[in-house]
Amino acid sequence: MNRVPAFEVTDPAVIAGLIRALAFAQVVTHGAEGFAASSVPLLLDEPEEGPWRLRGHVSRSNPQAKIGEGSVPAVALFVGPHACVSPSAYPSKAETGKVVPTWNYVEVHAHGTLQLTDNVDRTLAAVTDLTDAHEADRAEPWRVADAPAGYVGGLARGIVSFELVVDRVEAKAKLSQNKSEYDRVGVIEDLAGGIGGAPEIARLMGLGAFDRPEL
DSSP, X not given: OOOOTTTEEOOHHHHHHHHXXXXXXXXXXXXXXXXXXXXEEOEEEOOSSSOOEEEEEEETTSGGGGSTTSEEEEEEEEEEEEEEEOGGGOTTHHHHOOOOOEEEEEEEEEEEEEEEOOOHHHHHHHHHHHHHHHHTTSSSOOOGGGSOTTHHXXXXXXXXXXXXXXXXXXXXXXXXXXXXXXXXHHXXXXXXXXXXXXXXXXXXXXXXXXXXXXX
16 A cells, blocks of 8 residues: 555554445455455454454355465455546636546555355355344345254355454555645535545545644
8 A cells, every 4th residue: 555644544443444434345366275364244243352354255156265274364355435536626727727636545455365265154154144233224124043053054165264364454545635724625616516436425524534644
């Protein structure tokens, strides 16, 4: 990650919150066969002692399910909302003309080692915990136990659980913190009526969700 102090997020609690909110990541590994990548939901565990761990699962046919009993270098890339910022969004454009397009975004990179946890109990635990986390906001959450007896166990035989032991995490929220308040307000107003991730970027900018340095 290109670390820019104006955009860097360093508070572990904020980073953990981002990982849980973004939830879905590209997990990239490097093994004997070279690079491999999968897009998967991940669950963050924060033990009182020791490193963070990200848990998930992949299909047994996935190349990343064939790394064996060892561990391989890995990085989980969580990419959050993002949006193009047009020069026309800056009020200062009319005054100086010294503006160019850019992109605002939120991201977290979790580096470490990935190891398989190919054990029925741990695989079912990963499936159950992920399900509970993502069903929690529903009025009537679905539970793994709601499925017919033996059904989930049968499906679980077709997947392999893993955990990524995190040794370094980097996070960035590029939300125009390096611009004047005048221009920031212009960007918020412009993105609020946009499409895709633009309204969410505008919302985060409006909340002042991340500290910005003195200009």
